[in-house]
Amino acid sequence: MRVAKPRRLGQSLGLLLGFFGVTGIGMTHIIFPGLHCYACPWAITVCPIGLAQNLIIFGTVPYFWIGMIVAYGLAAGRGFCGWFCPFGTLNDLLSFRKVKILDAVSYSKFIVLAGTLIAAWIFVDTMFCKICPVASIEASIPYLIMGVAKVNQPFLVHMGILAGTLVGMILIARFWCRYLCPMGALLSLFNRVSFLRLKLDKNRCSGCAACATDCPMGIEPHTQYDNHNCTKCGRCVDGCHMGALSMDFSLKGSE
Amino acid sequence: MRRAKLRQEIWVHGLSLVFFMVAFSSLPAFGQTPILEFSFETEPLAIPQADFASAWLRVTNSSVYEADDIEIALLSGPVELSPIEPIEVLDPFSDMLLEVPLSLGEDGAEGEGEALFELAYTYCIDDVCFQLIEEISLKIEMTPAVVEPTNGQIPDPVQILPAKERNAWELVFPMAVGLALIAALIAGRTFGRRWWVLVLLLVVLVAGLGYGMLLKQDQQAQSIGAVLCTSCVGIERAPREDPELSSEARTRIAAISQEVELLFFTATWCQACPYAKAMVQQVIEINPRISYRSIDVDEDRDAAKHYGIVQSGRTIVPAILRVDTGEVVFGIENLEERLIALLEESP
Numbered sequence A: 001m002r003v004a005k006p007r008r009l010g011q012s013l014g015l016l017l018g019f020f021g022v023t024g025i026g027m028t029h030i031i032f033p034g035l036h037c038y039a040c041p042w043a044i045t046v047c048p049i050g051l052a053q054n055l056i057i058f059g060t061v062p063y064f065w066i067g068m069i070v071a072y073g074l075a076a077g078r079g080f081c082g083w084f085c086p087f088g089t090l091n092d093l094l095s096f097r098k099v100k101i102l103d104a105v106s107y108s109k110f111i112v113l114a115g116t117l118i119a120a121w122i123f124v125d126t127m128f129c130k131i132c133p134v135a136s137i138e139a140s141i142p143y144l145i146m147g148v149a150k151v152n153q154p155f156l157v158h159m160g161i162l163a164g165t166l167v168g169m170i171l172i173a174r175f176w177c178r179y180l181c182p183m184g185a186l187l188s189l190f191n192r193v194s195f196l197r198l199k200l201d202k203n204r205c206s207g208c209a210a211c212a213t214d215c216p217m218g219i220e221p222h223t224q225y226d227n228h229n230c231t232k233c234g235r236c237v238d239g240c241h242m243g244a245l246s247m248d249f250s251l252k253g254s255e
Numbered sequence B: 001m002r003r004a005k006l007r008q009e010i011w012v013h014g015l016s017l018v019f020f021m022v023a024f025s026s027l028p029a030f031g032q033t034p035i036l037e038f039s040f041e042t043e044p045l046a047i048p049q050a051d052f053a054s055a056w057l058r059v060t061n062s063s064v065y066e067a068d069d070i071e072i073a074l075l076s077g078p079v080e081l082s083p084i085e086p087i088e089v090l091d092p093f094s095d096m097l098l099e100v101p102l103s104l105g106e107d108g109a110e111g112e113g114e115a116l117f118e119l120a121y122t123y124c125i126d127d128v129c130f131q132l133i134e135e136i137s138l139k140i141e142m143t144p145a146v147v148e149p150t151n152g153q154i155p156d157p158v159q160i161l162p163a164k165e166r167n168a169w170e171l172v173f174p175m176a177v178g179l180a181l182i183a184a185l186i187a188g189r190t191f192g193r194r195w196w197v198l199v200l201l202l203v204v205l206v207a208g209l210g211y212g213m214l215l216k217q218d219q220q221a222q223s224i225g226a227v228l229c230t231s232c233v234g235i236e237r238a239p240r241e242d243p244e245l246s247s248e249a250r251t252r253i254a255a256i257s258q259e260v261e262l263l264f265f266t267a268t269w270c271q272a273c274p275y276a277k278a279m280v281q282q283v284i285e286i287n288p289r290i291s292y293r294s295i296d297v298d299e300d301r302d303a304a305k306h307y308g309i310v311q312s313g314r315t316i317v318p319a320i321l322r323v324d325t326g327e328v329v330f331g332i333e334n335l336e337e338r339l340i341a342l343l344e345e346s347p
């Protein structure tokens, strides 16, 4: 209960900021700390993965992009996945089957990320966006309703991908975030150094693994804390009867 | 257990290394960005009446690609340009001085003027070639005739001078930022959150954000987010081939008797726009009563706002607007049919 409440607030804030364009405010200079499509009619932020592809196409050395990503990574790492990203929130809502993560397979995110960048380079086009399930929800469907898009082949591809991802999410909790999200891959690089982190007091832990049954990412927090897949959602914190796990935000370096 | 941990570390380090190596090695230049810079070294250029003078144009190639067939042409101005051979090749990371021989007629007025030149060149990334056209102007001071006019005698056309030294900073800085980031991430994964890892990351953060904003990359990000090209997130497929109007469409277009003025909204990086533009061009060739003007939404955002190309805060390209009715056609899906409907409508 302790972490769940503020986290729901954070996720609501993510949704609110993600779709703040309803107010007519228009696009800002900010890069979103999660996977959230800039083509969404209500988005006021730029999608980091969409922007990265465009920068490769333009041949820009991405200083600003790197600066923003490092800022987010340093602040919370994948904490944004657990606390902010709207698509992560959708993943969260469908987290029924918290099966154990296949750690080796979870590196496939990096293959998606590398593939995204290489494809942008080779095809001089935003290839990932054409198969991005976030765009299915946030661009394809709204533009169909607005009458700009038609039901055509790319639309059907988007819907197919979305359906596949949704099924995956229902069968495996946070399926997209575990195995496929390129932004999750980027943020996970910072997981061990970020200010927001999960802490384990080994002396208190009884090894009951109650936390592991609660983890939507399928991690065993009591043996694998500091894991690159941890979204710092704090479910394990709330699930631990011994009070061995805690969320910690500190600017200091530590071991 | 330990071996498993080691294996995991190797995985993560290897992958992050590969990722950043790919990301950074792919940085210098892709896509249809200009790769050449042009500047006149002799500005203003003084030319006596009924005489000639040479302007020196520095051409700099700061990309990893070679530029081909660089040509210069005079668009307007009080002077004449003597024909010069195109430059066949300009190597990556090099520059040269091009002599531009200009002459002024006998009746050229005294005073100041401006000449406008067009520079065209191409470069290729594998099979994809781009032609770029840029304009540059040169201030000209027309002075009274000298005592012994050389009348029409023209100097040697092209002279290539040795390259100017490159600015090493442009390469060293991105590499330093990239290496610092890779080092910090690897160190962070290996040693955890040591204070020096945090300091290193903070340095990258400040350097990245600071220098990025100095280069106005935040505005660039905003403008990328604010314009939606219909093929980009896969609302439509961008065809690589040119459109082919059906014969029925041709007769219908030819039969349009009213004057129609179109505005074509495009962006340089829009993948679907060339197809739409090619179709509009075919249309105006068939029927001269139809005319169009092209507007780059990145350069002229106000026009897009003014004509309602902006929908829910997004400028959408390609968009074809008919000026008198204000009707708009977005995208390229089934464009032939929709474009003809737009043209046939009576105002």
Ligand code: SF4
Binding pocket: A035, A036, A037, A038, A039, A047, A048, A049, A050, A051, A128, A129, A130, A132, A133, A134, A135, B233
């Ligand atoms: S399609 Fe996906 S990757 Fe592309 S901009 Fe949208 S959310 Fe980002």
Ligand code: SF4
Binding pocket: A033, A034, A035, A080, A081, A082, A085, A086, A087, A088, A089, A091, A176, A177, A178, A181, A182, A183, A184, A185
């Ligand atoms: S992994 Fe991707 S989609 Fe999932 S929460 Fe993180 S950024 Fe969002």
Ligand code: SF4
Binding pocket: A082, A198, A214, A215, A216, A217, A218, A219, A220, A221, A229, A230, A231, A232, A233, A234, A235, A236, A237
């Ligand atoms: S380990 Fe804990 S904080 Fe991390 S994802 Fe699992 S439940 Fe959430």
